[in-house]
Amino acid sequence: MAERSQTELPDYLKARDGRLAIDGVDALKLASEYGTPLYVFSEKRIVENTRALRQAVERIHPRVKLCYAAKANSNMAVLAAVLRAGGDIEVNSGGELFKAKKAGFRPDQIVFNGVSKTDDEIRDAIHYGVLATNVDSLYELDQIARVARAESLRANIAIRIVPEIVTRSHIGLQTGLLSSKFGLSPSLLEEAFNRALAARDAVNLAGVHIHVGSQTPDPQPYARAFAEMWRLLTDLNEKTGHRLTHINIGGGLPIDYLPDTAMVEEIGDRERNMLSARLDAGEVIAAALKEAVEADEKGLIEGLTVVMEPGRRIIGDAGLLLTRVCNTKERPETGDTWLLTDAGYSLMISMATYKWYYHLVSASRADMPHTAPYKVAGPLCDSGDVYFDLENGGRLPNYRLLPEGTDVGDVLALLNTGAYALDQASQYNGRPRPAVVMVKESGEVALTRRAETYEDLISFDRW
Numbered sequence: 001m002a003e004r005s006q007t008e009l010p011d012y013l014k015a016r017d018g019r020l021a022i023d024g025v026d027a028l029k030l031a032s033e034y035g036t037p038l039y040v041f042s043e044k045r046i047v048e049n050t051r052a053l054r055q056a057v058e059r060i061h062p063r064v065k066l067c068y069a070a071k072a073n074s075n076m077a078v079l080a081a082v083l084r085a086g087g088d089i090e091v092n093s094g095g096e097l098f099k100a101k102k103a104g105f106r107p108d109q110i111v112f113n114g115v116s117k118t119d120d121e122i123r124d125a126i127h128y129g130v131l132a133t134n135v136d137s138l139y140e141l142d143q144i145a146r147v148a149r150a151e152s153l154r155a156n157i158a159i160r161i162v163p164e165i166v167t168r169s170h171i172g173l174q175t176g177l178l179s180s181k182f183g184l185s186p187s188l189l190e191e192a193f194n195r196a197l198a199a200r201d202a203v204n205l206a207g208v209h210i211h212v213g214s215q216t217p218d219p220q221p222y223a224r225a226f227a228e229m230w231r232l233l234t235d236l237n238e239k240t241g242h243r244l245t246h247i248n249i250g251g252g253l254p255i256d257y258l259p260d261t262a263m264v265e266e267i268g269d270r271e272r273n274m275l276s277a278r279l280d281a282g283e284v285i286a287a288a289l290k291e292a293v294e295a296d297e298k299g300l301i302e303g304l305t306v307v308m309e310p311g312r313r314i315i316g317d318a319g320l321l322l323t324r325v326c327n328t329k330e331r332p333e334t335g336d337t338w339l340l341t342d343a344g345y346s347l348m349i350s351m352a353t354y355k356w357y358y359h360l361v362s363a364s365r366a367d368m369p370h371t372a373p374y375k376v377a378g379p380l381c382d383s384g385d386v387y388f389d390l391e392n393g394g395r396l397p398n399y400r401l402l403p404e405g406t407d408v409g410d411v412l413a414l415l416n417t418g419a420y421a422l423d424q425a426s427q428y429n430g431r432p433r434p435a436v437v438m439v440k441e442s443g444e445v446a447l448t449r450r451a452e453t454y455e456d457l458i459s460f461d462r463w
């Protein structure tokens with residue numbers, strides 16, 4: 001099993017004096033200064049990812065809202081970096097809306113999603129005047145109208161549709177299926193549009209929304225989603241004269257979790273295709289527009305804003321997790337050498353729930369070939385807290401390749417852990433959540449979330 005060191009990612013990760021450097025900052029120095037585990041973010045990558053995505057889509061269509069999906073990572077410094085880079089925001093709860101406002105996003109930059117919104121959350125969104133509260137059911141449409149009326153305000157809304165679009169992503173990440181909990185069924189749409197127009201004193205029917213799911217590896221689901229929404233928009237206009245002002249194509253753009261590594265051969269085909277997907281956002285939108293907008297005699301495309309909700313594509317490859325090897329053991333019966341780290345699934349839950357692959361490299365021996373196979377596991381008192389597929393499902397490789405001699409005290413880095421890790425982290429097993437730092441574009445290192453303490457573990461309990 002030959003393996004490159006995997007620590008070279010141009011302009012981001014480099015081996016310097018044998019150690020991993022992140023945007024030029026020594027990973028071992030960060031580990032000793034802030035402790036491990038440690039989430040490390042690159043401001044430069046967040047900014048570049050946001051700008052690149054906006055430019056790619058604006059080249060195809062001039063009116064774009066790039067609503068960063070805060071659920072992917074809502075650390076305030078991350079939100080601030082996205083905002084500075086020209087991003088807008090998608091929120092999924094009153095708490096995320098609160099954070100978006102605190103970070104300084106304007107009302108017209110915010111889309112509010114969710115399958116189970118409370119009156120209070122809806123009221124907050126209406127008062128702030130968000131671009132759209134996305135309607136998840138007929139019940140919720142009436143709920144939004146009722147709340148808006150009681151406040152003598154008008155809510156901007158978009159109808160979330162679930163048109164049975166299958167993707168090749170993980171089933172837990174697919175949201176365009178009739179078997180999923182999201183959105184309104186196609187058979188109820190006419191009723192939804194009629195109700196929304198009848199309630200125009202309280203709601204402004206502004207758009208339609210489809211999110212096909214996260215880490216979607218192919219362009220076709222987006223094209224189908226766009227075509228579906230365009231058809232609804234034109235039908236509605238024909239029947240009622242009403243003009244929708246935006247189409248929201250959701251998030252889901254994938255990132256490549258499988259760099260050029262021998263590990264690839266050990267991962268099943270389905271996971272491999274999904275995890276190594278590369279999709280150009282500009283091409284996705286260009287194809288979707290071309291397929292959908294054949295004849296547009298009324299010029300509906302003019303004035304139409306394309307809303308996107310990318311999370312993973314912006315933050316996924318802008319973060320990594322440093323962890324230290326704390327224990328090692330031999331299993332003479334199986335011939336395995338085990339490395340036990342201080343980062344378990346409580347800090348990257350997808351590794352357990354979806355058997356998500358996060359590439360592991362050595363920060364301490366960054367320039368050495370990664371060729372020695374190790375069984376690697378986290379510290380939690382749970383047999384499932386391992387870096388391989390315990391159920392032998394072939395979804396993760398059985399061994400991780402690291403430099404020969406990797407041992408207790410070494411610092412390792414789990415790459416591409418920027419999305420859906422920090423926000424889903426827990427204190428399971430009495431482990432305070434670790435610090436978060438950001439390497440700023442200036443090269444300075446900022447502490448963007450302090451490490452929790454043992455006192456924090458009990459601070460909400462009453463006894």
Ligand SMILES: Cc1ncc(COP(=O)(O)O)c(C=O)c1O
Pocket residue numbers: 069072090113175211213214215250251252253309310311312313419
């Ligand atoms: C409605 C909605 N929009 C956007 C996203 C972000 O998806 P991703 O991070 O894959 O871009 C999600 C996450 O699944 C979502 O549920």
